Amino acid sequence: MSTLTKERTVESVAAPPPPPARSRLSRWGAWASVAWFLVPALLLFLVFVLAPIVVAVWTGFFKWGGIGPMADFVGFANYTKLFDDQVFIGDLWRGLYLILMSVLVQLPFALFTAVLLNQKLRGRAVYRMLFFAPYILSEVVTAVLFTMIFLPGAGMADHLAGFLGLEGLQGKWLADPSTVMPTLFVVMIWKYFGFHMMLFLAGLQSIPSEILEAASIDGAGAWQRFRYITLPLLGPTIRISVFLSIIGSIQLFDLVWVMTAGGPNHSSETMAIAMFQFGFKRYQVGYASAISVVLFMISLVFSLFYQRYVLRRDLSGAVTSGGGR
Incomplete structure (x- = not known):
């Protein structure tokens, strides 16, 4: 057999066969299915998120x-005015105040309540429902309710303050x-702490009881079990709760x-x-x-x-490559 014949024989053996037509059709069908479900979501995201x-x-x-064409181009003047406005700087400080109070007061209170209601307590299901119920109410209903409670002269808060001296x-x-x-923050705690309490309860119930029992057998007290076992294992839930509270x-x-409405003054x-x-x-839409x-x-x-x-450490194992490869 000649050398040329041998090379052609090797090439014919090594060359992969062309993919069958059915395989190509099934691949295009899979992409079409993905597009069918993905494109509407992308369009909604484009129209209602990116476009605004x-x-x-x-x-x-x-x-x-807000009315008529936008003809008066001022560049970065709105932003310059923004950071020269002492009222807006005050808005930033008030936002920071709410963040600190939420993280340092509301979340520890919710965690303490969750730990308490995770114990074998009589009627704990009723307590969980009562503490979570305010979160179900809309913000408008909650605001109207507490506006009546803090009504000067006739509200429940004034009567309670008089009773307490x-x-x-x-x-x-x-x-x-x-x-x-501080008054608004009290309303925020009443409205939202039940949501964080339920998050913490879900995290507490996911901790294996065998670990706590083993620590108890080894002589660890209640505070030691909470400090060195419960709190670290509850870390992912706490970090999510902090994120939601700050946002x-x-x-x-x-x-x-x-x-x-932002008042008084x-x-x-x-x-x-x-x-x-x-x-x-x-009607200062550009500034707004x-x-x-x-x-x-x-x-x-x-x-x-x-x-x-x-x-990062909570999400590091959440996304894997296809097929676990």
Whole structure:
């Protein structure tokens, strides 16, 4: 056999057979199925998320009242004005106040309640329902309810303050700049701590009881079991709860709007309240868009930072390659 014949024989053996037509059709069918489910979601995301963000960024470069064409281009003047505005700087500080109080007061209170209700306590199902029930109510209903409770002169809070000898607080709950933010935070705790309590309860119930029993047999007390076993194993739940609490505090709007509308004298105003005021009350849509962009960037940067440096170890095993390979 000649050398040329041998080379052709090797090439004919080594060449892979062409894929069958049915395999190609099934592959195209799989991609068509993916597109059928994915494209509508992408369109909704484009229309209701990305498009409003782009419009807000573009509008923030104009001095525009919301009616007529955007012709008065001012560049970064809205943003310069924003960070020169002492009221907006106060909004940032008030947002930080809500974040710190939520993380340092609300979440420990929710964790303590969850640990308590995770014990063998008579009627604990009823307590869980009662503590979680406020979260089911809408923010507007909650705000109207507490507006009546803190009503000057006739509200339950004034009567309770008089009974406890705290007459100095009567009529000041939502009307005095020194008390309005703590009062709003009390309402926030009542409204949202039940949600975090249920998150912690779910995390506590996922901890194997055998580990706690083994630690108890080895002589570990209740505090030692909580400090060295329960708390570390509850870490992923705590980190998620902290994330949700911070994002909720940054974007807080409807509860404050119904109760105080940012008053008195901007002392309870948040960034979301300021955005609404300028956009729909004062018809300064360009300036309101600049506020919305800043609010979005704060939330985005925090979310990326938190996911990158805090949630990384929780998410490291959540995504795997296809087929486990």
